[in-house]
Amino acid sequence: MILSDFHTHSRFSDGKNTAEEMVKHAISMGLSAIGLSDHASGDNDYSMKKEDILPYRREIARLKDVYGNRIEILMGIELDADGIDTADAYDYAIASVHHMTVAGKDYCIDLSVDETRRMLSEGFGGDFDSLAEAYYEKLTNYALRSGAHIIGHFDLPTKFSEVGVPYDAQSPRYKAAWQAALSALANKMVFEINTGAISRGYRTAPYPDSPILTELSRLGGKVLMSGDAHSTTAICAHFDKASDILLAHGFREAGFTDKNGRIHKQI
Numbered sequence: 001m002i003l004s005d006f007h008t009h010s011r012f013s014d015g016k017n018t019a020e021e022m023v024k025h026a027i028s029m030g031l032s033a034i035g036l037s038d039h040a041s042g043d044n045d046y047s048m049k050k051e052d053i054l055p056y057r058r059e060i061a062r063l064k065d066v067y068g069n070r071i072e073i074l075m076g077i078e079l080d081a082d083g084i085d086t087a088d089a090y091d092y093a094i095a096s097v098h099h100m101t102v103a104g105k106d107y108c109i110d111l112s113v114d115e116t117r118r119m120l121s122e123g124f125g126g127d128f129d130s131l132a133e134a135y136y137e138k139l140t141n142y143a144l145r146s147g148a149h150i151i152g153h154f155d156l157p158t159k160f161s162e163v164g165v166p167y168d169a170q171s172p173r174y175k176a177a178w179q180a181a182l183s184a185l186a187n188k189m190v191f192e193i194n195t196g197a198i199s200r201g202y203r204t205a206p207y208p209d210s211p212i213l214t215e216l217s218r219l220g221g222k223v224l225m226s227g228d229a230h231s232t233t234a235i236c237a238h239f240d241k242a243s244d245i246l247l248a249h250g251f252r253e254a255g256f257t258d259k260n261g262r263i264h265k266q267i
Contacts, residue, residue: 001243002266005236006035006076006256007094007152007192007226012056013038014046016231019056023063025232027071033264034235036060037076037094040083044099044108053085074258078152081142088147092258095143095189096152100134109135109156113164116157120165128165129173131157136181143185149256150224151185153194154178154208162203169209178212186221190256193246195238196228206242210249217250224256225266243267 009015010022017025019036026034038056039047048056060075067073074091080098087093100107102123108115124130135157143151153159155178161167168174185191193213197203208216216223225242229235246254246267255265 001239003029003031003236003239004033004035004072004264004266005031005227005229006033006074006092006150006224006264007037007078007194007196008034008229008235009038009078010036012036012052012059013048014230019059020063021232022229022235023067023071023073026235027067029235031071031236033072033074035074035076035092036063037078037092040077040079040085042080042083044082047080047083048085050084057089072264074264079146079148081138081146086147087149087259091260092150092256093146093148094150094152094192095139095146095148097135097139097142097156100131100138102134110153110159113160116160116165128157128167129171129177132167132174132177136177140181140184143189149190149258150226151189151191152226153196153228154181154191155212156207158207158209159197159202169211175211179215182212182215182219182221186216186219190222190224191216192224192226192228193242193254194226194228195242196226196230196234198241199227199229199234199237206238206245210245213245213249213251222256223251223254225254239266 010019078094107119254267
């Protein structure tokens, strides 16, 4: 395994450490590469604001100059369907959906168990399948127009499935929703296997879940291990488990190609 992590967050958005601390820790771990991918600017508490975008880009450029002889540093961004930044200025971009707006009310999908329950109750009448259908439609439409290279946490609505927000993985409507999204995106973007919810204590396994990985492998899709690290301690966390899961589902490679055509392999 080649240790590298391209889904990380710093204090420019909702991370606990500075970008430089993230890079220095990655060097201490012996990583071959790290990508900073702070949340794109938007009207929420966890994203960069518009005035932070240029300082963020300048800081990553500075870090490349200072530490580039010790580790490869990429300037990435985690785009959001409700954000205002684009992929153009970055080495790579992750396309994600964190919010659903229903009847004029905005709900954050992955904020907390209580917020997800509120969204289900108020926005979708307690019907998880309806949430899933709306989420996967929004993710698909946004990802296809985003210019991003990577799909972020594909089945994010299941984040709290082990700690209080259960769902029926065998529901025909739920399966049809993710299958339609997977079919539309599998050969266009790389899918991350995201270990962030393990690091935060919400899950015991990364997502996407096993049935999705099985279908993605059948479709010939590509994957990337992502720590979704919001602190130095979460960089590349649980990658051994993620690697074993990928191999068990038939994936023999993990990695992605950035905007400049550079290939970053993990397996």
